[in-house]
Amino acid sequence: MDSSFLYEVDPTHCEDTYYIDLDVYNVPSMGCAYILDGDRPAVIETGVGKRYERILEALDEIGIEYEDVEVIAPTHVHLDHAGGAGFLARECPNATVMTYERGARHLVDPSQLVAGTKQAVGERWKFYVEPVPIDEDRVSGLEDGDVIDLGDRNLEVHHAPGHAKHQAVYYDRRSDAVFAGDAAGIYVPELDRVQPTTPPTQFDLEGALADIDLLRDLDPDMLLYTHFGPRADVDRALSEYEELLKEWVDEIREKRAELEDDEAVIEYFPQRTDVVDLWGEENAVSEIRMNVRGVLGYLDRQ
Numbered sequence: 001m002d003s004s005f006l007y008e009v010d011p012t013h014c015e016d017t018y019y020i021d022l023d024v025y026n027v028p029s030m031g032c033a034y035i036l037d038g039d040r041p042a043v044i045e046t047g048v049g050k051r052y053e054r055i056l057e058a059l060d061e062i063g064i065e066y067e068d069v070e071v072i073a074p075t076h077v078h079l080d081h082a083g084g085a086g087f088l089a090r091e092c093p094n095a096t097v098m099t100y101e102r103g104a105r106h107l108v109d110p111s112q113l114v115a116g117t118k119q120a121v122g123e124r125w126k127f128y129v130e131p132v133p134i135d136e137d138r139v140s141g142l143e144d145g146d147v148i149d150l151g152d153r154n155l156e157v158h159h160a161p162g163h164a165k166h167q168a169v170y171y172d173r174r175s176d177a178v179f180a181g182d183a184a185g186i187y188v189p190e191l192d193r194v195q196p197t198t199p200p201t202q203f204d205l206e207g208a209l210a211d212i213d214l215l216r217d218l219d220p221d222m223l224l225y226t227h228f229g230p231r232a233d234v235d236r237a238l239s240e241y242e243e244l245l246k247e248w249v250d251e252i253r254e255k256r257a258e259l260e261d262d263e264a265v266i267e268y269f270p271q272r273t274d275v276v277d278l279w280g281e282e283n284a285v286s287e288i289r290m291n292v293r294g295v296l297g298y299l300d301r302q
Contacts, residue, residue, distance in 0.1 A: 006058045009034075009230045013222045014175040019229060020058045022047035024080055025127045025283045029189055029228045031080055034179060036172075037062050039151025042071035043095075044170065044179050045226050046084030049129035055084065056091055069095045071148060073155070075181030076167035077103035078199070079110075079117045079128055081226060086110075086132025097134050098148060100159060101141030103166030108136045120200055120293075124286045142168060155179070158218070162208030163197060169215070177222040177230075183211040185241040186227040190278055194241045196248045196291055197227070203294040204301075205249050212242050252295045266292045 009017040016037040024031030024047055033055050034044040041064045043055060059066060069092040074082035077099055085097050085107055097107055106113040110131040118125050142148075144159035148170065155170040160183040170179040185194035198208075215223070216238055223231045231237050255265050269292050270285040279287065 003057065003061045005054050006061055007229075009177075009222075009224070010232070013232065014172070014177050014224070014230070017172075017175065017177070017224075018058060018062060019224070020054050021228075022051045022054060022084075024048055024227075025124060025279075027279050027283055030279065030283075031227050032225075032229060033084070034224060035059065035062060035064070036150060036153070037064060038153055040070040040149070041068055042073060042148070042150055042155075043069060043088060043092075044073050044075070044224075045081050045181075046072065046074055046088055048080050048127060049083035049087060049131055050127065052084035052087040055088060066092045067094055071096060071098055071150065073098040073142075073148065073170065075169060075179060075226065076100060076164050077106045077113060078164060078182075079113060079131060081181065082107060083128055083131050086134050089134050089138060090132060095138075096140050097138055098140045098142055100157070100166050100168040101143055103164075104139050104141035106166075107131075107134045107139050109133060116201070120290055122286060122289075124283065144168070158214055160211040160214060161202075162204050162206070162211040163199075164202045169211075171218050171220065175222070176220050177224055178215060178218055178220045179224045179226075180215065181226055183208075184215060184223050184225065184237060185244065187223075187225040187229065187231055187237070188275065188278065189229055189231075191275075194237065194244060195275065195287075196244055198245070198248065198291045198294040198298070200290070200294045200297045203298050205245060205295075205298060208245055209242060212238050212245075248291075249295050249298070252292060253299055256296065256299065262296055265296065 005021040146157040148155040153174040163182040
């Protein structure tokens with residue numbers, strides 16, 4: 001079995017925790033899912049639906065039977081996080097699929113989510129697959145303050161709506177680690193820095209900054225990014241992202257005033273990126289365009 005995409009999180013921080021590189025958008029180190037091996041095994045995040053088989057192969061490698069998986073929990077229902085949930089639920093018949101309550105209905109009927117994703121990601125839709133709907137009786141909506149009971153550990157649910165109103169982060173108090181979704185940005189391990197993630201239609205700067213404060217208040221030893229992987233220097237990570245978000249929004253606001261043409265603004269910022277060599281030109285340009293659109297929408301609402 002090829003397990004080159006399976007990694008163990010440093011067990012001195014997070015015992016029995018693994019992550020799987022899903023090559024989201026055909027880019028290594030762009031998106032991952034996590035597996036918690038314990039009394040009630042869980043999968044956190046599921047990718048875009050392509051390569052969900054890697055999660056199954058990782059379960060095999062770790063020694064978890066599919067029937068024993070009890071929880072599948074995307075942090076939110078954007079399809080780079082929840083696109084594989086239906087495929088996994090089909091293979092793991094005893095699992096309950098959990099996500100923040102505002103997004104839960106989209107796992108049962110993903111049609112609106114698919115339409116919105118196609119509009120947001122444009123040509124990158126080719127890297128997705130149509131999600132599999134999940135039976136309503138297998139979906140559980142989470143609320144702020146809920147606890148996901150995994151037997152030998154619990155995941156505390158904290159609503160984090162700055163990136164999307166249907167996002168929550170999960171705090172594993174036993175490991176003192178947070179599954180951060182997109183609340184702490186995109187971590188690029190090759191560059192050891194963060195990139196903004198500010199997509200349409202729900203990005204909110206004040207909400208995103210409040211989410212950073214939430215993560216600070218939890219004060220974990222480690223952030224477990226979906227994009228991408230574990231990071232232990234939490235204070236620096238959160239400070240970097242706080243400053244980056246403020247600067248990113250200010251730059252787009254100023255460029256909009258200068259150019260007075262939103263399409264020109266959208267085309268301006270991809271020319272300044274330095275992640276093309278890592279992500280490929282198509283993916284880097286599409287990602288930045290999408291994030292600029294999200295900030296322009298936020299500025300419109302102001």
